[in-house]
Amino acid sequence: MDWILFLIFLATCLAAGSTGALFQPGDWYRSLEKPRWTPPDWVFPVAWFTLYLCIAGAAARAAPVEGSAYAMATFALQIALNTLWTPVFFGLRKMGGGMLVIVALWISVAVTMALFFQLDTLAGLLFVPYLGWVSIAAALNYAVWRRNDPAPVASSG
Amino acid sequence: MDWILFLIFLATCLAAGSTGALFQPGDWYRSLEKPRWTPPDWVFPVAWFTLYLCIAGAAARAAPVEGSAYAMATFALQIALNTLWTPVFFGLRKMGGGMLVIVALWISVAVTMALFFQLDTLAGLLFVPYLGWVSIAAALNYAVWRRNDPAPVASSG
Numbered sequence: 001m002d003w004i005l006f007l008i009f010l011a012t013c014l015a016a017g018s019t020g021a022l023f024q025p026g027d028w029y030r031s032l033e034k035p036r037w038t039p040p041d042w043v044f045p046v047a048w049f050t051l052y053l054c055i056a057g058a059a060a061r062a063a064p065v066e067g068s069a070y071a072m073a074t075f076a077l078q079i080a081l082n083t084l085w086t087p088v089f090f091g092l093r094k095m096g097g098g099m100l101v102i103v104a105l106w107i108s109v110a111v112t113m114a115l116f117f118q119l120d121t122l123a124g125l126l127f128v129p130y131l132g133w134v135s136i137a138a139a140l141n142y143a144v145w146r147r148n149d150p151a152p153v154a155s156s157g
Numbered sequence: 158m159d160w161i162l163f164l165i166f167l168a169t170c171l172a173a174g175s176t177g178a179l180f181q182p183g184d185w186y187r188s189l190e191k192p193r194w195t196p197p198d199w200v201f202p203v204a205w206f207t208l209y210l211c212i213a214g215a216a217a218r219a220a221p222v223e224g225s226a227y228a229m230a231t232f233a234l235q236i237a238l239n240t241l242w243t244p245v246f247f248g249l250r251k252m253g254g255g256m257l258v259i260v261a262l263w264i265s266v267a268v269t270m271a272l273f274f275q276l277d278t279l280a281g282l283l284f285v286p287y288l289g290w291v292s293i294a295a296a297l298n299y300a301v302w303r304r305n306d307p308a309p310v311a312s313s314g
Contacts, residue, residue, distance in 0.1 A: 008230040015237040063226035072220055072229040073165040076236050080172040083237045087244035092179060
């Protein structure tokens with residue numbers, strides 16, 4: 001693996017991840033009604049840091065492979081969406097907007113993973129835990145949104 | 158040019174640019190003391206939308222060229238930093254933090270431009286206005302920060 005490439009991608013991931021330190025959950029998030037399976041707060045930074053190492057490793061392996069243009073395009077898309085989610089959810093406290101972003105993130109991560117598998121098996125495998133975690137995060141975003149939204153769209157009202 | 162590639166990169170740019178619609182300048186920004194050369198508000202979305210078309214076009218030309226791995230790595234880095242700036246400056250109203258992000262953005266855009274020039278001349282040229290605009294934005298961030306920061310770092314005390 002090209003370690004300089006890895007470090008550029010890791011810096012990219014940490015730029016995205018810095019939103020987690022900048023936009024803290026705080027009292028607002030603590031006051032929300034959450035499902036029983038909500039992971040404790042400390043799990044999130046640990047999970048994300050581990051995932052960012054995997055994501056940067058995957059990208060560093062896939063980028064130099066011939067025919068990686070589409071994979072690198074969807075990689076750029078998913079990292080922009082990853083950067084966007086935290087400011088929308090924790091900054092603006094838009095739970096529906098966060099849902100939109102995380103569904104788009106899930107799709108772009110799934111497509112990037114599929115493209116990575118075609119370029120390099122290990123790169124694809126390194127994206128599997130990322131897709132798993134975004135699935136959990138999306139389910140949590142949805143559960144929190146439905147439990148706390150003052151005007152649910154599908155209200156049985 | 159591969160138009161599907163262009164559209165994926167354009168979606169990436171629009172994900173970054175959505176922060177401009179989500180985190181509006183508002184009364185806080187209006188109340189700040191600004192330099193005389195500050196562009197009027199309407200210029201920003203027009204400039205950014207034009208730049209995003211150039212950025213997506215540049216990436217769509219550069220990505221398929223052999224040896225584009227470093228360019229696509231720094232491209233991913235600059236789009237993450239581009240997504241990050243608006244929430245930090247307008248969301249958190251951190252003018253010093255915004256300065257840090259925009260200096261990192263400027264460097265990553267400059268490096269991406271240099272790498273694009275090596276892959277495809279037009280791709281490099283399409284990044285020139287982007288670097289120019291980020292230079293203006295960085296100068297504006299600095300000027301606004303120094304004029305309004307309650308505790309400037311280099312205060313003459």
